[in-house]
Amino acid sequence: MLKAFLAFLAFIAYQCTAAALAYLIDGEALAQGTLPDATALVTAQMACVPLIILLLWLCRMTQRPLPGKGRPLPGTTMTAALAGFMCVAVGLSVGLSPLDLADGGSTALLNGMSRSIGGVLLLTVFGPLVEEMVFRESIQRLLTPRTGALWATVIAAASFAAVHMNPAQSIPAFLLGLALGWLYILTGNIKLCYSAHVINNALAVWLLSRPDIEARVATWPAAAIVAVGAALIALGVLLLLTTRRHAPSLTLTQFSPHSTPSER
Numbered sequence: 001m002l003k004a005f006l007a008f009l010a011f012i013a014y015q016c017t018a019a020a021l022a023y024l025i026d027g028e029a030l031a032q033g034t035l036p037d038a039t040a041l042v043t044a045q046m047a048c049v050p051l052i053i054l055l056l057w058l059c060r061m062t063q064r065p066l067p068g069k070g071r072p073l074p075g076t077t078m079t080a081a082l083a084g085f086m087c088v089a090v091g092l093s094v095g096l097s098p099l100d101l102a103d104g105g106s107t108a109l110l111n112g113m114s115r116s117i118g119g120v121l122l123l124t125v126f127g128p129l130v131e132e133m134v135f136r137e138s139i140q141r142l143l144t145p146r147t148g149a150l151w152a153t154v155i156a157a158a159s160f161a162a163v164h165m166n167p168a169q170s171i172p173a174f175l176l177g178l179a180l181g182w183l184y185i186l187t188g189n190i191k192l193c194y195s196a197h198v199i200n201n202a203l204a205v206w207l208l209s210r211p212d213i214e215a216r217v218a219t220w221p222a223a224a225i226v227a228v229g230a231a232l233i234a235l236g237v238l239l240l241l242t243t244r245r246h247a248p249s250l251t252l253t254q255f256s257p258h259s260t261p262s263e264r
Contacts, residue, residue: 001146007061007138008159014052014130015163018044035105038112042119049126053133061138063189070189077243078192084239085179085196086203087232092172093204095229097214098222103168107208114205123205128197135160135177136184136193153181176200182240186247 018041023030026040036044056062073081113119135156143152157177161170183193207213217225 001143003059003061004139004142004155006059007056007134007142010052010055010059010061011130011134011163014048017051018048020044021047035109038109038119039116041109042113042116042122045122046118046126049122049130052130056133056138061142062133063137063141070187070191071246071248073186073192073243073246077186077246080239081183081186081192081243082196082199084236084243085176085183086199087236087239088179089172089176089200089236090203091229091232091234091236092175093229094217095226095233096168096172097217097229098225101168101171102166104166106164106166106169110204111208114208120205124198124202128194128201131160132180132190132194132197136180137190140181140184149185153178153185156181179236179240182243182247186243188248 019036021044022036022040025043026036029036029040035041057064110123113123139159140152140156143155146152147155157174157180160177160180161174164170164173180193180196183196184190186192220228
């Protein structure tokens with residue numbers, strides 16, 4: 001339980017350290033009281049990524065070797081799981097768009113970050129890796145022996161939502177965190193949920209480069225947008241439910257941090 005909390009604090013420390021380093025790089029932003037530019041943020045976060053990964057590993061908050069052997073899944077099950085996750089992700093993006101939730105400037109910031117190769121790599125490769133190591137591999141796995149797999153998934157998803165700090169990101173982050181947690185339950189390692197996270201973020205980055213698509217969808221009636229989003233979410237949930245026969249028994253000892261990868 002304590003290690004799971006420390007993993008969450010490590011992520012907060014990672015974010016704060018990256019922000020401080022970004023202000024050091026972009027001193028003008030600090031003087032003006034504005035956010036650092038995208039280049040400074042990308043450079044700072046890329047510098048901090050290996051530090052948090054090393055910290056998690058040295059403090060034994062991750063399996064050794066990472067990501068562990070896990071449980072093999074049939075190809076059809078993995079395909080259904082990934083397709084289900086993406087349907088939920090796209091459905092949430094579409095269905096929530098008419099609400100015009102406050103994003104705290106995150107969309108503009110992500111748009112700026114996505115204009116460089118380093119920013120794209122951070123958003124699609126290294127950022128998802130850090131988040132999956134913290135919220136699934138560390139928090140969810142370490143909480144499971146104490147709370148059970150389902151509650152551990154909920155807590156990890158809620159923590160994942162909390163660090164996004166704005167409604168436009170936190171609401172989908174919680175629901176997607178539940179779906180990612182289910183993928184972790186299926187496999188016992190981060191391979192599948194990391195792959196899903198990468199695909200989702202890559203799609204989001206691509207959509208940032210295609211504002212015409214968002215503009216086209218915005219012309220639809222709000223009811224139609226919500227209906228399409230709800231249909232995609234329902235399809236995604238159904239696809240995810242088809243994988244439940246491959247889920248392990250959700251006991252309190254599932255993913256025990258004291259068990260070896262072969263025992264999982």
